[in-house]
Amino acid sequence: xxxxxxxxxxxxxxxxxxxxxxxxxxxxxxxxxxxxxxxxxxxxxxxxxxxxxxxxxxxxxxxxxxxxxxxxxxxxxxxxxxxxxxxxxxxxxxxxxxxxxxxxxxxxxxxxxxxxxxxxxxxxxxxxxxxxxxxxxxxxxxxxxxxxxxxxxxxxxxxxxxxxxxxxxxxxxxxxxxxxxxxxxxxxxxxxxxxxxxxxxxxxxxxxxxxxxxxxxxxxxxxxxxxxxxxxxxxxxxxxxxxxxxxxxxxxxxxxxxxxxxxxxxxxxxxxxxxxxxxxxxxxxxxxxxxxxxxxxxxxxxxxxxxxxxxxxxxxxxxxxxxxxxxxxxxxxxxxxxxxxxxxxxxxxxxxxxxxxxxxxxxxxxxxxxxxxxxxxxxx
Numbered sequence: 001x002x003x004x005x006x007x008x009x010x011x012x013x014x015x016x017x018x019x020x021x022x023x024x025x026x027x028x029x030x031x032x033x034x035x036x037x038x039x040x041x042x043x044x045x046x047x048x049x050x051x052x053x054x055x056x057x058x059x060x061x062x063x064x065x066x067x068x069x070x071x072x073x074x075x076x077x078x079x080x081x082x083x084x085x086x087x088x089x090x091x092x093x094x095x096x097x098x099x100x101x102x103x104x105x106x107x108x109x110x111x112x113x114x115x116x117x118x119x120x121x122x123x124x125x126x127x128x129x130x131x132x133x134x135x136x137x138x139x140x141x142x143x144x145x146x147x148x149x150x151x152x153x154x155x156x157x158x159x160x161x162x163x164x165x166x167x168x169x170x171x172x173x174x175x176x177x178x179x180x181x182x183x184x185x186x187x188x189x190x191x192x193x194x195x196x197x198x199x200x201x202x203x204x205x206x207x208x209x210x211x212x213x214x215x216x217x218x219x220x221x222x223x224x225x226x227x228x229x230x231x232x233x234x235x236x237x238x239x240x241x242x243x244x245x246x247x248x249x250x251x252x253x254x255x256x257x258x259x260x261x262x263x264x265x266x267x268x269x270x271x272x273x274x275x276x277x278x279x280x281x282x283x284x285x286x287x288x289x290x291x292x293x294x295x296x297x298x299x300x301x302x303x304x305x306x307x308x309x310x311x312x313x314x315x316x317x318x319x320x321x322x323x324x325x326x327x328x329x330x331x332x333x334x335x336x337x338x339x340x341x342x343x344x345x346x347x348x349x350x351x352x353x354x355x356x357x358x359x360x361x362x363x364x365x366x367x368x369x370x371x372x373x374x375x376x377x378x379x380x
Contacts, residue, residue, distance in 0.1 A: 002315065002318050002319065002320040003318035003319070004318060004319045004320060004359055004364075004368050004371065004372060005320045005359065006320035006321055006322045006357065006358075006359050007198050007320075007359075007361055008361060008363065009197055009198065009202070011361075011363035012361075012362075012363055013204075015363070016255060016256065016259075019255040019256075020204075020252060020255065022255070023038075023248070023251035023252050023254065023255050024248065024251070024252075026038075026251060027247055027248045027251045032247060033246075033247050033248070034244060034246075034247060035226070035244055035247070036247045038247050038248075038250040038251040038254060039057045039244075039245050039247055039250040041250075041254060042057060042245075042250040042251075042253050042254045042257070043055040043056065043057050043209070045254060045257055046209060046211070046257065047211070049172075049183075049257060049260070050183040050185060050186050050191075050211060051183055051186060052183075052185075052186045052191075052211045052212065052213055053212070053213045053215070053218075054211065054212050054213065054214075054215065054217075054218035055209050055210070055211045056209065056210045056211075056218060056221040056222050056225060057207070057208070057209055057225075057244070057245030057250060058207075058208045058209065058210060058221070058225050058243045058244065058245055059206060059207065059208060059225075059242075059243045059244060059245060059246070060194065060196070060206040060207065060208045061089060061168040061192060061193065061194020061195070061196060061208040062089040062092070062093050062194075062208070063208050063225070063243040064168070064192035064193060064194065064208035064209060064210045065089060065090060065093035065094075065164070065166065065168075065192045066093040066094075066096065066097065066243070067210055067220075067221045067224045067225060067243060068164045068190040068192050068210050068221065069093060069094050069097065069099060069135070069136065069164065070097060070220070070224055071190065071210075071217050071220035071221050071224065072135060072136060072162050072164070072189065072190070072217070073135065074094060074097055074098075074099050074135050074136070075098065075135075076097070076098025076099070077098060077099075077100060077133070078094075078098075078099050078100065078133060078134075078135035079099070079100045079101075079102045079133045079134045079135060080094045080099055080100075080101060080102065080134075080135055080136045080137075080138050080164075081102045081103070081104065081118065081121065081122075081134060081136070081137050081138065081161075082101065082102075082103060082104075082113070082137075082138035082139070082140060082166070083103055083104060083105070083106050083111075083112075083113050083114075083140060083345075083348065084103045084105075084106075084328035084329040084330040084331075084345050084348045085106045085111050085140075085142065085325070085328060085329075085348045085351055085352070086140040086142060086166065086325070086329065087168070087324075087325060088325075088329055088332060088334070089168075090138060090140055090166050090329070091329050091335065092334070094136075095334075095335070099135070100133075100338070101329065101335065101338065102121075102134075103329070103330055103340075103345060103348075104117040104118045104121055104345075105117055105345040105346070105347045105348055106345075106347050106348050106351060107347070108347040108350060108351060109284065109287065110145065110286075110287035111142045111143070111145075111301075111351060112142065112145070112147055112148060112287075113139055113140070113147060113148070113152065114347070115148055115151040115152060115155065118137065118152070118155055119155050119158075122134065122155065122158075122159045122161070126159065131159060131161075134159075134161050135161070135162070136161065136162050136163070136164045137152060137155065137156055137161050137162070137163050137164070138163075138164050138165075138166055139152050139163065139165055139166065139188075140166040140169075141165065141166065141167050141169060141170035141173055141184045141185075142169065143169055143286065143297075143298050143299040143300075143301050143324070144169050144170050144173055144200065144267075144295050144296040144297050144298030144299065145170075145173070145286060145287055145293075145295040146170065146173050146174070146175040146184055146293050146294070146295060147165075149165075149175055149177060149182070149187045149188075150175075150177060150178075153177075153187060153188070156188075162188070162189040162190075163187070163188030163189055164188055164189065164190045164191070164192065165184065165185050165186075165187060165188040165190070165191040165192065166192055167184045167185030167191050167192060167193050168192060168193055168194035168196075168199070168208075169194075169199065169200075169298040169299070170184035170185065170200075170296060170298065171184075171193060171199060171200040171201040171260060171264075171296065171298075172184075172200060172201075172260050172261060172264045172294075172296045173264075173294055173295055173296040174293075174294045175187075175292060175293050175294070176291075176292025176293070185211055186211060186213070189212065189214065189217065190210055190211070190212045190214075190217055190221075191210070191211045191212070192208065192209075192210055192211075193208060193209040193210075193211070194207075194208050195207035195208060195209070195249065195253060198361075199298065200260065200263060200264060200267070200296055200298050201253065201256060201257060201260050201263075202256075203249040203252055203253055204249065204252055205246065205249055206246075206249075207245050207246065207249040207250070207253065208245070209245070223237055223238055223240055224238070224240045224241075224243065225240070225242075225243040225244050226240070226242065226243075226244055227240055227241065227242065228240040262362075263362040264296040264297070266362040267296060267297035267298070267360060267361075267362055268295070268296070268297055270297070270300070270360060270362075270364060270369050271286065271295075271297040271300050271360070273369055273370075273373065274300055274358065274369070274372075274373055275288070277373040277374075277376075277377060278302070278373070278376065278377070281376070281377065281380045282304065282305075282306075282380065283302045283303060283304045283376075283380075284302065284303035284304075284354075285302055286300060286301055286302070297360060298360070299324055299357050299360055300357065300358045300359075300360040301324060301355050301356065301357050301358075302355070302356055302358065302376075303351065303354040303355055303356075304354055304356060305354060306379075307323075307353070307354055307355070307356045309379075310356060310376070310379050311323075311356055313375070313379045314372075314375055314376070314379070317375050319358075319359065319371070319372055319375055320359060321356055321357060321358060321359075322356075322357045323355060323356060323357065324355065324357050325352060325355075326352055327352060328345060328348040328349055328351075328352050330344060330345055330348075331349070358372055358376070359372055
């Protein structure tokens with residue numbers, strides 16, 4: 001029986017019980033259950049937190065990615081370029097609309113996109129006359145650690161391809177861009193967030209957000225989430241479906257947003273302690289912040305050649321772990337039609353065989369964190 005879970009969502013619920021109940025009853029008593037005051041207020045508050053102009057609440061992180069792709073004009077056969085080291089939704093959200101996921105390998109030390117490979121891939125496409133097939137560059141702020149947005153935006157400008165940030169794991173993370181503090185999700189043309197319950201800012205169900213500074217893109221996303229309507233009901237400007245953020249989820253997220261900075265500080269404390277304890281061990285810890293970066297430690301992911309043995313050992317000692325993610329996207333059965341094979345992205349493949357996530361959530365006690373670190377050290 002695991003005594004320390006990889007995630008334990010019940011702890012936060014108990015702490016926020018009064019706020020949760022107030023949000024629930026304020027929603028139920030208002031009689032507004034779809035795109036009501038809580039959704040619009042949360043969109044505004046999330047904009048204020050990030051420092052962006054527009055935010056559009058949607059049904060999930062996957063919906064956020066789907067609508068962002070469609071908002072920039074994704075059509076069947078268009079390519080989006082990302083890495084195979086991310087959750088499958090990054091690619092699947094494009095593929096479901098006929099988009100073609102394309103990949104570049106990662107830096108094996110930190111899981112970030114290899115920008116040199118990205119640049120070379122697009123140079124080759126330009127030489128071959130296929131550059132117009134690429135609709136978006138999609139960097140992923142993996143595990144809550146900022147991508148190299150300065151270089152990625154430079155590539156975007158050089159080749160004229162929009163950037164859609166997958167910030168689904170990076171609520172509150174930031175980086176320096178042209179000397180200015182820039183929140184994850186706000187540097188590209190569009191940014192996508194998930195409010196899945198285990199995220200740094202999690203709902204009690206599904207939820208997502210698309211953010212942008214572009215009014216036309218914001219309008220596109222608003223129509224795409226609600227049957228192609230603008231402000232006036234029953235007038236539909238495009239073929240679209242229902243991808244709305246639920247009013248009750250928005251009410252709960254409004255209660256949790258003021259706590260996000262403290263949650264992130266606690267995650268960083270836990271991550272720093274783990275890393276300090278593992279310094280002499282034969283593992284690679286998550287990357288440390290570079291100058292002008294602020295990671296939010298959505299997950300604490302180590303790399304080790306002894307993953308299976310370590311995972312079994314920790315389980316025997318009552319400590320839960322997980323693997324994020326065991327199979328790179330290019331080797332997933334659903335994407336076999338793309339024609340990729342083992343060996344095409346060797347860094348991503350090796351990374352996937354070595355990663356192990358340790359417990360990481362703000363409600364972990366100091367004693368539990370020490371127990372986890374001690375168990376990892378004892379194993380080695």
